Amino acid sequence: MSYEKRARLLHLGNSGTGKTCASLSIGGAKARVFVFDIDNRLLGARYYPGVKEKFDEGLVEYETFRPPNVLQQIEISLDRVLNEAKRGNFQLVVWSSTTNFSDLLLVESTGIKDIKHFSIAGTSINQKMDYNYLHRIYKELMVDEFNKFPCHLVVEGHIKSKTLSKPILDAAGNHIGDEQQVVGREMAMPGQLSDKFPTWFNETYEFTKDDTIQSQPPRHIVRFKSQIAKTAMRLPASIDWTNRDFWELLTGIHEGRLDQKGQEKK
Numbered sequence: 001m002s003y004e005k006r007a008r009l010l011h012l013g014n015s016g017t018g019k020t021c022a023s024l025s026i027g028g029a030k031a032r033v034f035v036f037d038i039d040n041r042l043l044g045a046r047y048y049p050g051v052k053e054k055f056d057e058g059l060v061e062y063e064t065f066r067p068p069n070v071l072q073q074i075e076i077s078l079d080r081v082l083n084e085a086k087r088g089n090f091q092l093v094v095w096s097s098t099t100n101f102s103d104l105l106l107v108e109s110t111g112i113k114d115i116k117h118f119s120i121a122g123t124s125i126n127q128k129m130d131y132n133y134l135h136r137i138y139k140e141l142m143v144d145e146f147n148k149f150p151c152h153l154v155v156e157g158h159i160k161s162k163t164l165s166k167p168i169l170d171a172a173g174n175h176i177g178d179e180q181q182v183v184g185r186e187m188a189m190p191g192q193l194s195d196k197f198p199t200w201f202n203e204t205y206e207f208t209k210d211d212t213i214q215s216q217p218p219r220h221i222v223r224f225k226s227q228i229a230k231t232a233m234r235l236p237a238s239i240d241w242t243n244r245d246f247w248e249l250l251t252g253i254h255e256g257r258l259d260q261k262g263q264e265k266k
Contacts, residue, residue, distance in 0.1 A: 005091075009154045010198055012187055012228060013207030018220040020045045022207065022246040023094045023154040024054055029245070031091035031152070034081045035062035036074070038100045050245060061090075070104045071137075078145055085151045093149055097156040098138075098197070099188055105137060134190060142200050155201070158188040159228070184227050204230045210240075222246070236260040 011019045163180040186194040206229040211218035224235040233254040252258035
C-alpha cells in the first residue's frame with residue numbers, strides 16, 4: 001500500500017467505536033479533508049479530540065445528500081472534489097457511510113434516469129432489493145470513480161452478525177423450518193456484497209470499544225487482523241488506541257518508530 005499519499009482504507013465498526021475520528025486523522029493533522037457525509041452525523045463528532053482541531057483550522061469540508069436525485073448530487077460533488085484533489089486542495093476523502101448510502105439507493109431504485117458517470121441511463125429497477133443494481137453502483141463508485149483520486153480514501157461501514165440457515169426437522173425427519181445460527185461477523189451490506197466489497201480496498205480495519213469496566217470510560221480498540229480485518233502493513237492483530245492519534249499510531253508502528261504495542265522504542 002502506498003500509504004504516504006494514497007491509502008485505500010475500509011473502516012468497519014458500529015456507531016460509537018471511533019471510526020470517524022480515525023478516518024479524519026488519515027494523512028496527518030494538516031491534511032485537508034472532504035467528507036461525503038451520507039449519514040449526516042459529521043457535525044455530531046466535530047467536538048471529539050482530533051476532529052475539533054481540524055474543524056477549528058478549517059481543514060474539513062463536507063456535504064450531505066438527501067432524496068430525491070441522490071446519485072446526481074453525488075455525481076456533481078465527485079467531479080468538483082476530484083478536480084480539487086488533483087490540484088492538491090484535498091489530501092483525504094472520507095465516505096461516511098455505506099450503510100445509509102445503500103438505504104438511499106433503494107429508496108431511489110425505481111426511478112433512476114440519465115446518470116452518465118454511473119452508466120445506468122434509463123435503468124428502472126422494479127424490485128426494491130436488487131443485488132445486481134447495488135453491486136453495479138458500488139463497483140463503479142468505489143472502484144472506477146474513487147480510483148481516480150490522487151489522495152487518501154477512507155470508506156466507513158457497519159458490521160452485522162454473519163448467519164447461516166440450519167434446517168429444523170421434526171421427530172420423523174421432516175423439514176419444518178429453518179433457524180439462523182450466528183457464525184461470526186461481516187460487513188453490513190446486502191447479499192454477497194458483504195464479502196465482495198472489502199476486496200476493493202488495500203486495508204480493512206475493525207473498530208470496537210471495550211466498556212466492560214463500568215467505572216471507566218470505554219476503551220477504543222482497532223483490529224488489524226480478524227475475521228473481517230486485513231492488513232499488509234507491519235501491524236499487530238489489535239491495539240488499544242484510546243486517546244491516541246490513529247494515523248500517527250498506524251504509521252509509527254509500520255515504520256518501526258513504535259513497537260507493536262504502540263510505545264516508543266528505547
